[in-house]
Amino acid sequence: MDSQPTATPNAAMRLRELAFSAASAAAVRAAVRLGVPDALGDTPTTAGELAAAVDADPQALRRLLRALTCQGVFAEDGEGRFVHTETSRLLREDTPRSMRYVSLWTTEPWTWAAWPQLDEAVRRGGHVFDDLFGKGFFEYLHEDAPESAEVFNRAMTHSSRQSAQDIAEMLDLRGVATVADIGGGQGHVLAGLLERNPELRGALLDLPDVVAKADPRLRAGGALASRVQLVGGDCRREIPVQADLYIIKNILEWDDRSTRATLRNAVAAARPGARVLVIENLVDDSASMPFTAAMDLLLLLNVGGRKHTADSLVALMEEAGLKVGDVRPVNPYLHAFDGVVPE
Ligand SMILES: C[S@@+](CC[C@H](N)C(=O)[O-])C[C@H]1O[C@@H](n2cnc3c(N)ncnc32)[C@H](O)[C@@H]1O
Missing domain, CATH: 3.40.50.150 (Vaccinia Virus protein VP39)
Structure with a gap:
């Protein structure tokens, strides 16, 4: 009989997320390069409105935002509109302690x-x-x-x-x-x-x-x-x-x-x-x-x-x-x- 303990679902999911963390890094980079953090102001905004502002495909941008919101970068207000979080605000160019260029730097080609x-x-x-x-x-x-x-x-x-x-x-x-x-x-x-x-x-x-x-x-x-x-x-x-x-x-x-x-x-x-x-x-x-x-x-x-x-x-x-x-x-x-x- 195999006496090895089986990995708990949490451990397996943690590992999936770790192994997939390049997707999170890529998503942060994409949002910055598209200009999403700068396009989103203080007013809750739909993915469609943001897509128009940054010249992106609305469905694809919605998916990018979903990947980011589940990491705490941007949030959704329950009516399908997006708002800044403390983290996403740091990706704006005009934020005093902006992390925009650090985020780009750590994900350069x-x-x-x-x-x-x-x-x-x-x-x-x-x-x-x-x-x-x-x-x-x-x-x-x-x-x-x-x-x-x-x-x-x-x-x-x-x-x-x-x-x-x-x-x-x-x-x-x-x-x-x-x-x-x-x-x-x-x-x-x-x-x-x-x-x-x-x-x-x-x-x-x-x-x-x-x-x-x-x-x-x-x-x-x-x-x-x-x-x-x-x-x-x-x-x-x-x-x-x-x-x-x-x-x-x-x-x-x-x-x-x-x-x-x-x-x-x-x-x-x-x-x-x-x-x-x-x-x-x-x-x-x-x-x-x-x-x-x-x-x-x-x-x-x-x-x-x-x-x-x-x-x-x-x-x-x-x-x-x-x-x-x-x-x-x-x-x-x-x-x-x-x-x-x-x-
Ligand atoms: C990580 S940055 C730190 C910059 C700055 N000291 C700071 O803390 O913001 C490394 C710096 O070392 C400089 N550098 C790299 N090789 C160098 C060298 N051989 N002689 C002098 N500076 C060099 C780079 O151009 C860059 O500005």
Whole structure:
């Protein structure tokens, strides 16, 4: 007799849903690309009215909305009309803490090509991106997928905007005259700090294409331009910037070799006593763990990278020669690691 317990219907259904979760991701992406969250305002609206507004087939849009409402994205009011939920509202472009570009970013076309290779990435313990696309991830993004690069930059900008305020509130800038944001994207965190601290000067280092599209406040003619140095470069090769405080936020997620090189370059550039503040999502932070663990796998696929535990990040910082002090939460999903270059 078979002594194995049979799976409960709940477990089987849970697994069905898990295995089918690509459909949920695709549905969120489709709604955003069609413009449904922006087309739906505060008035309950039928699928037919929404279909007319976004130029879609009414029956097919009804089906898309059904798939989303059962996940809590949009709701139906009982009379066949749709309304926003807190979740669907976050997909609007004009929502202050909009998740529109983050949702697009995590479902970009290259992700759908890479996920089926996850078993191979786990087997080899490294990325599969170069084999799939014939070049490195960021190279591909900037040379072959400008639309994806734009989505990436906007996703980073949106999440930076959200965290910029939290960082500005948390950071103690006593004794800091210059701050350098390494891999600082379009410079939202830096702009936030400069706006808040009129005496502060700053530098933004990122890849040349990214720096060229920096926040207009930082570029020539912008309100903060006179206090900013924009540096296009590769922080794995060199960090040619002098500062009292180096911020390295959501960068040390690639392969450990790149992380080691970046930290080493920061330590080489910095004067003794300068601070190196690393800010990351942690894979052992339980509140944001399902999201960070998923991002950890995406990083394995595309750049052979990873999200860190608190211990693994501290170990890499110490190996680079930093003295690591406080590790503090910045907000519910980010932690700051305070490093100092020894005197
Ligand atoms: C995940 S984003 C983080 C951006 C920003 N620090 C933030 O937290 O919003 C990674 C950034 O690293 C930049 N980057 C990638 N490779 C780089 C390199 N070799 N040197 C400098 N920046 C790089 C990307 O252009 C991108 O802006």
